[in-house]
Amino acid sequence: MLIYMDTCCFNRPYDDQSLIRNSLEAQAKLHIQSRIRSGHIRLATSYILWYENSENPFIMRKTAISAFLRQYGSVYVSSERGPIVQGLARDIMHSGLKAKDALHVACALEAGCEYLLSTDDRLLRYRHEHLLLLNPMDFIRMEADKQ
Numbered sequence: 001m002l003i004y005m006d007t008c009c010f011n012r013p014y015d016d017q018s019l020i021r022n023s024l025e026a027q028a029k030l031h032i033q034s035r036i037r038s039g040h041i042r043l044a045t046s047y048i049l050w051y052e053n054s055e056n057p058f059i060m061r062k063t064a065i066s067a068f069l070r071q072y073g074s075v076y077v078s079s080e081r082g083p084i085v086q087g088l089a090r091d092i093m094h095s096g097l098k099a100k101d102a103l104h105v106a107c108a109l110e111a112g113c114e115y116l117l118s119t120d121d122r123l124l125r126y127r128h129e130h131l132l133l134l135n136p137m138d139f140i141r142m143e144a145d146k147q
Helices: 007-014 020-037 047-054 059-072 079-093 099-111 136-146
Strands: 002-005 042-046 073-077 115-117 132-134
Touching: 002 020, 002 099, 007 020, 007 047, 007 059, 020 059, 020 136, 042 047, 042 059, 042 099, 047 059, 047 079, 047 099, 059 073, 073 099, 079 099, 099 115, 115 136, 132 136
Parallel strands: 002 042, 002 115, 042 073, 115 132
Antiparallel strands: none
16 A cells, blocks of 8 residues: 655644644554554655655754655655646646645655545545545544454
């Protein structure tokens, strides 16, 4: 199974954990990362994910996320595929998604992912016939139902 996690998903463990939603989503995201480490799930990354992470003003967070992406990313959508990705993103933006969110969706599609995980409610409302967008908690629930 190949998944893509957007920037807000990677950053959820660094958000205010006194909020129950943040805490539960962070735990779910960390569990998914452990499944990636163990090889049960494969991770796709992209140039937009790397770019957004490079803009993170918190050095420790940026470094930790980069290390995980580098070590466990099994598919990478590079900027060389930019024209294809940008064309897909333009079409996706007609649904109302912002440019960076549309680029994440386009990269996940270009990588051949089955799932895109996010904690962004606006992004999670987007629907595509070849990609299921889920919150990390819903992904874990779906994965458990399959077992």
